[in-house]
Amino acid sequence: MTTIIDFDAPYDGQVLKADHYVGRDSNRILYLHGAGGSTRRGHHMLRSALQERGLGSVCFDAIGHGETGGTFAQSSVASRTRQAQAVLAARPLPEPLVIVGSSMGAYNAIRLSRQHRVDALVLIVPGVYTPSAYEVPFGPEFSAIIRRDRSWADSDAWEILSRFEGRLLVIHAEHDATIPLELSERLVAAATSAQARQLHIVQGAAHNRLWSLLAETPSDFDAAVDLVAAMVNGGRQ
Numbered sequence: 224m225t226t227i228i229d230f231d232a233p234y235d236g237q238v239l240k241a242d243h244y245v246g247r248d249s250n251r252i253l254y255l256h257g258a259g260g261s262t263r264r265g266h267h268m269l270r271s272a273l274q275e276r277g278l279g280s281v282c283f284d285a286i287g288h289g290e291t292g293g294t295f296a297q298s299s300v301a302s303r304t305r306q307a308q309a310v311l312a313a314r315p316l317p318e319p320l321v322i323v324g325s326s327m328g329a330y331n332a333i334r335l336s337r338q339h340r341v342d343a344l345v346l347i348v349p350g351v352y353t354p355s356a357y358e359v360p361f362g363p364e365f366s367a368i369i370r371r372d373r374s375w376a377d378s379d380a381w382e383i384l385s386r387f388e389g390r391l392l393v394i395h396a397e398h399d400a401t402i403p404l405e406l407s408e409r410l411v412a413a414a415t416s417a418q419a420r421q422l423h424i425v426q427g428a429a430h431n432r433l434w435s436l437l438a439e440t441p442s443d444f445d446a447a448v449d450l451v452a453a454m455v456n457g458g459r460q
Contacts, residue, residue: 225274227244228242229241230242232310232314234286235305237291239313240289240291242281242282243279243280243281243314244271244280244282246273246278246279247279248278249277249279249455251279251318251319251320252321253307253311253316254266254281254282254322254323254324255329255332256328257348258326261326264289269434276452278452278456280323281316283306285298286298286302286306287361295362296360296361297360299361299365300331300352307335318340319341319342319343321455322344323344323346323347324349326348326349326402327350329349330349330350332344333346333351333380341387341389342418344389345394345451346392348395348430348433349407351380353369353375354377380410381409381410384410384417390419392420393421393423394424394425394450394451396428398428399428400429423447425437
């Protein structure tokens with residue numbers, strides 16, 4: 224029997240809608256969704272598969288997304304990091320944490336690794352950002368900054384990851400029109416102090432179609448989930 228517990232997390236006068244996929248063996252995964260139309264419900268496929276392997280996770284709808292609602296202009300990349308902190312305060316997870324970050328959520332995961340004990344980072348189709356965009360509210364100014372050619376190149380993600388001593392898995396979509404392969408490769412290369420680091424490229428996948436594509440071939444899907452589970456479990460599937 225699988226258990227999913229919905230809960231609320233107060234943040235800056237708003238209420239973040241969140242849930243906990245309760246794991247049989249472990250409950251230390253914080254899962255962060257991406258930007259655009261992404262919501263916590265959109266990541267059910269991977270979270271459910273991890274739950275079946277005994278690995279529980281907490282995820283929330285960031286401001287402007289899903290059941291939390293609100294507008295993107297009320298938030299920023301920095302605010303999303305603070306929202307994650309509010310969720311952890313409302314539903315504390317045992318540390319060291321595992322943080323799974325998808326797209327924009329990958330950068331929040333990296334930033335959070337400086338504030339918590341984290342022994343594994345799983346970054347899926349990861350985006351990273353120039354520090355000058357971090358506190359800028361989502362909107363035209365933010366978009367102008369990140370749309371500059373290679374704006375991500377001066378991100379502080381590289382320096383943060385250089386001091387990360389846990390396990391790092393970066394999952395890249397072969398045909399990602401949003402995230403260049405160079406960025407994913409550089410994330411892995413930056414983690415020079417990591418206990419383990421790996422880049423996994425999903426053949427044929429696009430930025431917004433990775434797990435659903437894998438699911439068309441169950442053996443490929445299971446292999447990818449096992450890769451994530453092994454990273455969570457310190458090399459044990």
